[in-house]
Amino acid sequence: MTVQGDSAEHEWVDDHAGPVVRPYAVTRGRARPVTGTFDLISLVTATRADVASESGLGPEHVAIVGLCQRMQSVAEIAAHLDLPVGTVRVLLGDLVARTLVQVREPRATTAGLPDDSVFEAVINGLRAL
DSSP, X not given: OBOTTOOOBOOOOGGXXXXXXXXXXXXXXXXXXXXXXXXXXXXXXXSOSOOTTOTXXXXXHHHHHHHTTSOEEHHHHHXXXXXXXXXXXXXXXXXXXTTSEEEEOXXXXXXXXXXXXXXXXXXXXXHHO
16 A cells, blocks of 8 residues: 555555454444453353354354463453454353353452541542642
């Protein structure tokens, strides 16, 4: 590709060309998973090794199952596949609905957190500045 007014020729290959398929096409236009919410640190594990023969799965679904043969977080899956987290969440919802992956949500814990009075004191102190 030649830019007018510039004698330099630019070639777009591999990562420089950007995504070949837009995320909304990968999810068939869906913005929310059919099941689950999937926190960034939720841990995902595949329940089966080979899902290539499953009908209705896209290459991204198969790639997620392949990655999750070893436990991965949602954030790691998105990074490995170079997909937005929202897209990965939709795909994970599909896989959970088919029981092809298991997801362990992080435990909500309040142990070790200060009570609300500490936060109020900090806010009041900041306002006083």
